[in-house]
Amino acid sequence: MKELKLALLGFGNAGQAFGRMLLDKEDEIKKTYGTEVKVTAIATASKGNVYDPEGIDLRAALDDVTASGRFSEKHCLTKLSTMELAEQADYDVLVEMTPLNIFTGQPATDHIRTAFRRGRHAITANKGPIAWYFRELDHMAREAGVCFFYETTVMDGTPVFNLVENTLKMAKVTEVSGILNSTTNYILEGLAMGIDYDVIMERGRSMGFIEADPAMDIEGYDAAAKITALLNVLMDAGITPDQVKRKGIEDITIKDIEEAASRGKVIKLLCQGVRKDDGSVEATVAPVEVPKDDILAGINSTTSIVSITTDLMKKVSVIEHEPEIEQTAYGVFGDLLRVLDRIAGER
Amino acid sequence: MKELKLALLGFGNAGQAFGRMLLDKEDEIKKTYGTEVKVTAIATASKGNVYDPEGIDLRAALDDVTASGRFSEKHCLTKLSTMELAEQADYDVLVEMTPLNIFTGQPATDHIRTAFRRGRHAITANKGPIAWYFRELDHMAREAGVCFFYETTVMDGTPVFNLVENTLKMAKVTEVSGILNSTTNYILEGLAMGIDYDVIMERGRSMGFIEADPAMDIEGYDAAAKITALLNVLMDAGITPDQVKRKGIEDITIKDIEEAASRGKVIKLLCQGVRKDDGSVEATVAPVEVPKDDILAGINSTTSIVSITTDLMKKVSVIEHEPEIEQTAYGVFGDLLRVLDRIAGER
Numbered sequence: 302m303k304e305l306k307l308a309l310l311g312f313g314n315a316g317q318a319f320g321r322m323l324l325d326k327e328d329e330i331k332k333t334y335g336t337e338v339k340v341t342a343i344a345t346a347s348k349g350n351v352y353d354p355e356g357i358d359l360r361a362a363l364d365d366v367t368a369s370g371r372f373s374e375k376h377c378l379t380k381l382s383t384m385e386l387a388e389q390a391d392y393d394v395l396v397e398m399t400p401l402n403i404f405t406g407q408p409a410t411d412h413i414r415t416a417f418r419r420g421r422h423a424i425t426a427n428k429g430p431i432a433w434y435f436r437e438l439d440h441m442a443r444e445a446g447v448c449f450f451y452e453t454t455v456m457d458g459t460p461v462f463n464l465v466e467n468t469l470k471m472a473k474v475t476e477v478s479g480i481l482n483s484t485t486n487y488i489l490e491g492l493a494m495g496i497d498y499d500v501i502m503e504r505g506r507s508m509g510f511i512e513a514d515p516a517m518d519i520e521g522y523d524a525a526a527k528i529t530a531l532l533n534v535l536m537d538a539g540i541t542p543d544q545v546k547r548k549g550i551e552d553i554t555i556k557d558i559e560e561a562a563s564r565g566k567v568i569k570l571l572c573q574g575v576r577k578d579d580g581s582v583e584a585t586v587a588p589v590e591v592p593k594d595d596i597l598a599g600i601n602s603t604t605s606i607v608s609i610t611t612d613l614m615k616k617v618s619v620i621e622h623e624p625e626i627e628q629t630a631y632g633v634f635g636d637l638l639r640v641l642d643r644i645a646g647e648r
Numbered sequence: 649m650k651e652l653k654l655a656l657l658g659f660g661n662a663g664q665a666f667g668r669m670l671l672d673k674e675d676e677i678k679k680t681y682g683t684e685v686k687v688t689a690i691a692t693a694s695k696g697n698v699y700d701p702e703g704i705d706l707r708a709a710l711d712d713v714t715a716s717g718r719f720s721e722k723h724c725l726t727k728l729s730t731m732e733l734a735e736q737a738d739y740d741v742l743v744e745m746t747p748l749n750i751f752t753g754q755p756a757t758d759h760i761r762t763a764f765r766r767g768r769h770a771i772t773a774n775k776g777p778i779a780w781y782f783r784e785l786d787h788m789a790r791e792a793g794v795c796f797f798y799e800t801t802v803m804d805g806t807p808v809f810n811l812v813e814n815t816l817k818m819a820k821v822t823e824v825s826g827i828l829n830s831t832t833n834y835i836l837e838g839l840a841m842g843i844d845y846d847v848i849m850e851r852g853r854s855m856g857f858i859e860a861d862p863a864m865d866i867e868g869y870d871a872a873a874k875i876t877a878l879l880n881v882l883m884d885a886g887i888t889p890d891q892v893k894r895k896g897i898e899d900i901t902i903k904d905i906e907e908a909a910s911r912g913k914v915i916k917l918l919c920q921g922v923r924k925d926d927g928s929v930e931a932t933v934a935p936v937e938v939p940k941d942d943i944l945a946g947i948n949s950t951t952s953i954v955s956i957t958t959d960l961m962k963k964v965s966v967i968e969h970e971p972e973i974e975q976t977a978y979g980v981f982g983d984l985l986r987v988l989d990r991i992a993g994e995r
Contacts, residue, residue, distance in 0.1 A: 458961050
């Protein structure tokens with residue numbers, strides 16, 4: 302049986318859900334690829350770091366974290382830092398799931414650079430590197446002849462990047478748009494229903510998708526990072542999130558929403574990117590009014606949509622319906638399967 | 649330069665658009681695959697049949713059809729019938745685009761069987777074979793070690809079958825639903841807007857997507873064939889269109905639509921398939937009332953949607969926005985690229 306060793310950088314809710322999915326699908330992976338996937342390193346900010354080149358007992362690690370929030374002594378605890386694990390640990394695939402820094406894309410980008418320098422594959426669920434350093438990282442991966450997959454960075458495991466690469470072959474992307482931020486979408490929907498702002502925020506927090514400090518969402522930074530990632534990959538835009546014309550929903554009032562409703566419209570925070578005549582790509586995030594009978598008006602709660610216009614297939618849209626943490630995990634899992642496919646094809 | 653020879657069975661609007669796309673992308677295909685794609689046979693019901701094992705002048709053939717509706721003497725006209733060309737012509741890929749017989753799937757199925765018996769690849773834009781004989785044809789293709797692709801049969805080139813196969817790996821489909829018939833969708837929308845039935849039909853016909861005799865659409869036969877095709881491929885349903893619980897829009901009255909509107913609903917012809925407890929798959933086509941703020945309510949005119957629920961990714965939907973004939977052509981073209989990919993991978 303062949304082996305594929307993973308280093309998991311970050312082991313929060315999504316990392317743990319990915320770990321459970323790996324265990325659930327262990328037999329199917331062995332059967333399909335003749336390969337045993339082992340986790341050799343797990344790096345976290347608060348649970349400790351674990352490293353065992355022979356493979357960590359993933360089920361026990363998950364149980365530990367559930368029970369106590371930390372890895373217990375029965376694992377090979379290590380003093381190596383996250384970056385030192387990226388540099389020194391024995392792994393074939395680095396899985397980047399550390400917390401996002403939306404203004405720098407670091408240290409996630411450095412983790413991935415390290416993997417590529419070592420000739421290892423990388424999967425990232427962290428959109429920072431794709432929004433800030435995509436061209437460089439993509440180039441490094443190609444030079445090293447390794448995989449670089451990042452489906453999870455926009456709309457979890459919903460096929461967006463893979464959709465274009467694997468199912469819209471030879472079609473050239475001319476425009477991308479979408480509703481990509483759940484928090485603002487949920488807030489706008491709640492306000493339109495006449496619910497008090499504080500009540501909306503409390504509900505969203507109790508459901509787990511509104512952050513303690515939602516400023517990054519409300520001011521459109523998260524949406525800007527996502528549209529940047531989409532445009533960098535799908536249109537070779539070569540832009541960074543600070544170049545996006547960004548306007549959040551912070552200035553939207555109940556009166557704005559009511560006035561839009563009186564015109565048969567609803568307000569949505571829309572992301573858009575188009576190629577300009579000079580060849581550059583212009584990205585925008587802004588609240589826009591859409592007709593109530595438009596598809597976009599039906600994208601509510603934590604549901605999101607991305608629309609991709611190409612020369613050969615016109616506009617095709619993909620919708621992710623009210624995802625949970627398993628859908629994030631599947632994004633990483635699907636990318637892992639693509640690594641396994643690639644390796645199988647090379648043998 | 650390697651060669652790949654195509655036999656085109658059927659050369660109507662979609663076939664001609666596919667021919668134009670082939671010419672447009674000739675250089676890109678040569679560059680990407682090192683392969684020259686040649687059309688060696690074109691079979692039609694009314695334009696004559698052409699066969700040249702060295703390759704037909706496709707541009708001249710298109711010009712002929714545009715100018716006179718028939719192939720001229722400058723081509724190698726042949727007395728061989730469509731089936732005889734399938735049996736005897738020199739080709740690598742049979743492209744099935746003959747008119748649909750929604751009640752039998754023939755003679756398209758026999759054309760494809762013939763290709764497989766000869767060890768040739770087949771692409772079908774005709775949904776009859778997928779709705780009536782999918783398991784048998786899929787088995788034949790696997791036994792023969794050849795490609796069998798059919799993306800175009802539902803929602804043109806919009807990735808549906810390819811989406812599941814290439815981007816939702818290891819996810820098991822548990823439910824499929826959608827709005828898949830443009831004619832009924834356009835009629836229901838028009839009636840809800842208070843437009844007279846005859847005016848709606850006249851507009852739809854002038855725009856080219858309502859048939860002279862729309863009974864197959866209105867009574868739900870077309871939708872039933874499409875949901876059957878989806879379920880046969882995505883859920884291994886092994887059903888035929890006559891097993892679908894089918895109800896068209898023929899009995900929907902203006903009063904029904906108005907009453908639905910008074911309850912905040914719109915009527916849509918919905919296709920659905922779910923797996924029952926006994927393991928069988930139950931398929932339904934019926935008019936249903938959906939809330940006005942639902943995504944389905946926003947699927948208007950010739951836009952269509954399919955929603956695919958899987959164990960790992962919950963519900964993901966794909967929308968095709970107001971397709972034209974080029975989007976049908978792209979379905980066939982994308983399948984051809986997949987054949988080229990497969991061949992390249994085998995070398």
